Amino acid sequence: MQTDDLVSIPFRRTNSVLVSPAIKAYILNKYDQHPSTFSADLRAIDVLRKEAVNATEPHTGGLHKLQEYAAQLVWMSGKIPVDLGVEFNWFPSLQPGGESAENNLQFELANILFNMAAMYSQLAVQSNRATSEGLKSAAANFCQAAGVIEHLKWQIASDLRSVPPDEMEPATLDSLYSLMLAQAQECFWQKAVGGKMKDLIVAKLAARVSDLYGESGESAYKSDRLPSPWVHHINAKHCHFAAAAQYRAACDALEKRKYGEEITRLRDSLACVNEGLQARKWLSRQVLADLMGLKSRVAEDLKRAEHDNDTIYFSHEPAKSELPGLDRANMVRAQIPREVSESQAMLGEKGQLGQPLFAKLVPYSVHQAASMYADRRDRLVNGCVIADLDGLTHKMQEVLSGLGLPGSLQALEKPLGIPPTVASHAQEVRQANGIHKINATISHTMKLKQDNQSVFNEGVDVLRKEATEDDTARRRFGTEQWQRPIGREAQPSLYEKVDELQSYFEQANETDVRVQKKLRQCESLVRLLGGSDRDLEDYVPSSRRANLTAKVERAAVKLRETMDEWNRFERRRRQKILTLKNKVSDDDIKPDLLRIASQLERENPMQPIAASHFESLFDERLRKYDPDLEGIRSEESTQKQILQKIQDANREFVSAKRGEAVSKEREAALQNLEDAYIAYHEVLRDLDAGQTFYTQLAPLVAEFKDQCKEFAETRKVEAKKLEDGIVPVTAKTTQGGCQAGCRAGCQDRETSNGGEASHDLVERYANHLCKRSS
Incomplete structure (x- = not known):
């Protein structure tokens, strides 16, 4: 889902399915406990799933339902094998495609966590970013969306016994992860701009926003699963904030009477804006308006700066490579919600995520251990x-x-x-x-x-x-x-x-x-x-x-x-x-x-x-x-x-x-x-x-x-x-191709990250975007 200037992750959809019959059959066949003992729990798990998968509107109540169901899935995995006997069907959200079906509780958990990340991102986009509290809430939700994605990648998707869906492959999750952090950092940048903070501080914040959008774009290039409008949006944002960082750095240079540096940075800023505008027909009105507004301001300041330097200051205009690198002011990090990282501690009589279901069911690992012991004992005694x-x-x-x-x-x-x-x-x-x-x-x-x-x-x-x-x-x-x-x-x-x-x-x-x-x-x-x-x-x-x-x-x-x-x-x-x-x-x-x-x-x-x-x-x-x-x-x-x-x-x-x-x-x-x-x-x-x-x-x-x-x-x-x-794909290149402006605008990032390798990666990414835009 894309608003005028920010992106939220859409929900994955699923078919209605009852989990309780499979659990009941498993208890009946494998345990020495009768399923009737767990009648209330069997009803509860079906209700929890129904409420969780139908939580498809941005609301804290829906978020809580997702958290409750996810916590119970984690709890149940210690008592019931993942291949329980239920086919969980889920449909992709980022691009149209066929369903994925797995007899796997971990697969179900992965999809629920994906939707939880989507819920956090939609709550963030829904926040009123015209206020300081709204920006703070949006940034926090984006960071928690990134945290859930991080948990999904390293703790769940990597441990699936089958190939994960395309939307949960590492490159796709990496792109979404960086995108969420980029938008959280953007909220801090917006707050700094609204608070009239110093140009150099705003520049450092903007440079970090550009970095994060760039990382998201690089991962999107490897993934090929993000929708084309998203990829163009991410690239435009990367260029926009590279330009904004250079523009604010130019303003700081002017204040410090470094007139030649001001001109060089303004030129880099303008080049980066122009690159961001290469994909204008795929951009939202707000993102395009922001780029055009920045271009107008940069062009106007550049014209004034060049005139003043040619007629008054006669200051040396340094080459790009001579410019000092911009420091980054990073304000964000992924935050795994406690309801995810400590979900089991939040289950209990007074727990926020409810009573643990099937608590009296002997853990599956105990049955495995009992079987292992019996096997060793029998081999010892009989053999x-x-x-x-x-x-x-x-x-x-x-x-x-x-x-x-x-x-x-x-x-x-x-x-x-x-x-x-x-x-x-x-x-x-x-x-x-x-x-x-x-x-x-x-x-x-x-x-x-x-x-x-x-x-x-x-x-x-x-x-x-x-x-x-x-x-x-x-x-x-x-x-x-x-x-x-x-x-x-x-x-x-x-x-x-x-x-x-x-x-x-x-x-x-x-x-x-x-x-x-x-x-x-x-x-x-x-x-x-x-x-x-x-x-x-x-x-x-x-x-x-x-x-x-x-x-x-x-x-x-x-x-x-x-x-x-x-x-x-x-x-x-x-x-x-x-x-x-x-x-x-x-x-x-x-x-x-x-x-x-x-x-x-x-x-x-x-x-x-x-x-x-x-x-x-x-x-x-x-x-x-x-x-x-x-x-x-x-x-x-x-x-x-x-x-x-x-x-x-x-x-x-x-x-x-x-x-x-x-x-x-x-x-x-x-x-x-x-x-x-x-x-x-x-x-x-x-x-x-x-x-x-x-x-x-x-x-x-x-x-x-x-x-x-x-x-x-x-x-x-x-x-x-x-x-x-393997099917051959032909691609055309957009007229005019990608310019070097964004790379110029991101020159500080390349310098700080080791030069050629970063340059090559950005160049490949830019060329890839040109092909996808055709």
Whole structure:
């Protein structure tokens, strides 16, 4: 929006959308709290958004609505993920264009802050600058507009996970930032002129106004997003105040009787005015009238000064390079409103920005931290304790099976019928529905696997399609014009995740194959254990009852005692594992996380809570599993001792029964059933681990697919901009071109800023303006 002599930022517009359904669904799916607890907050957030996005008239009430909604968005970002599931559609304000849509709370916040800056600028333009208080209010509002833009650029737009809208690209925001400060400085200049302050003071104020307009113009040249009338307005203002600064400096020189300096400065002033008038047909009536009025006054004073010097003073007229540089009197700086920089401190029971919504909702970072801790704890317990204990048991069972135990002992002790141990194993398998349970578990595991693979493939297909489109465009336009990295280089972490997830699937598939092979090897015997007693008796051949010698009986008793010792030890181990699992199940870290989170919010309400804040708590909580880790060595040592006893006793037993009439077939059958029972439990454990793996993998592949879609969408927008930029644009130059007058008028600035680099930049900017004006 442009008034006669000042510019205000127009509001970005949006469609009406409800935020509450997505928040409600997220709470329902991800939290252990019911959405009904937050019914009032869900209604409030929708009302806040509606009021904020409809605040499109310059009024302090509308400003407050924007501040309230922005504060709640910042607060909510600590409790709810940014990709909540709401598409926020916003339309550009500076130039016509298509909408930008993002499933991103930070994107919504960026647009609200943009409108807040627009509101401050419109309040500034609306101020009555005919009064001292009005000028003061206008300057303050312009400075706060600049402060909001600064906050938007460095704290929000730079942290968006997608390409920011054109109006929020750094160059555009830089131009608006400098423009707001330039207009604030102009208010101080106007107050000084109205207050009849000394010419040199007014000159220093004007020189700084010119600098700021120049900085805004240079950024506008890089941006290409500001409307052409704005760019001409900014350039004209830059030239106007360069001319005004030189004119006031000339007046000061006259007062100090430096007649030659007066003439040189007046000439520079006139040259700068003429440059500002190059784009007169794009200027507002007020800006054009100001330039024409200044030109008339400068021309009149120059004519008088030249006449007086030629006839009276005969003073030396110095070259421009000989003139002393003008100091700058800077009166402005960006002021980030407290409602933005300290918004979280202003939320509360008596806070100016209202009560924080969803205050009782556990912060999202706490859920992330709880998940991180659970993952570390489970890896520690399952991978370093339970897996090691299971490994020790499996190793022992392999050794016993190699020794033919307990089959050979059972065949001798009970030559007829089914031994009690085997009968017990059979009863257990029957009650668990044996092979049917295994097949059902396999079916469910394969369904989880296929679902995960399907979601993963969708994400890979999205990346493949993006790569194909990018390659097509690169061949079409050529590598010199299509200058952007390929997808793998642009987002290497995402492509690394493809390889990582693919390796997970491959490793899991290898494990699945091993489990199925193990099942095939023992399936017939597991079916037998789960069948009838008659089938079991038919499988185990009986042997005749023999009269054992005393030596054999003693050896058998000794072996039985050592085997019973192992069985008792194994039962204690299983109980120890069960106790450890219960310990893990009861290990609820959330109360401690909430306590620390509350403490952090009190001590530093502006600092977002991250999972990394809880590292010391993680370490402290995991130390309570140290005794379980240390106990593995004791378990291994005791097992070695028992195994040695069994091996010694078994050698005596084998030696003693040599020559006795013992059925080898019965020994083999009983040993096969024992091995099948052990394999049955191993298969169940492996299948349970497989289900757990695929269940935990599901959110990872879902997140991967979402990231692929987001990346592809970002690349599509980027490609559209790149393609638009490749289309050749012809431009004409305005008749007469840009003159050197403004550069002459800004000579002091160039001298103080290092000369050639500044000169080249201004020259490029001036040439650019000529092209845009055609």
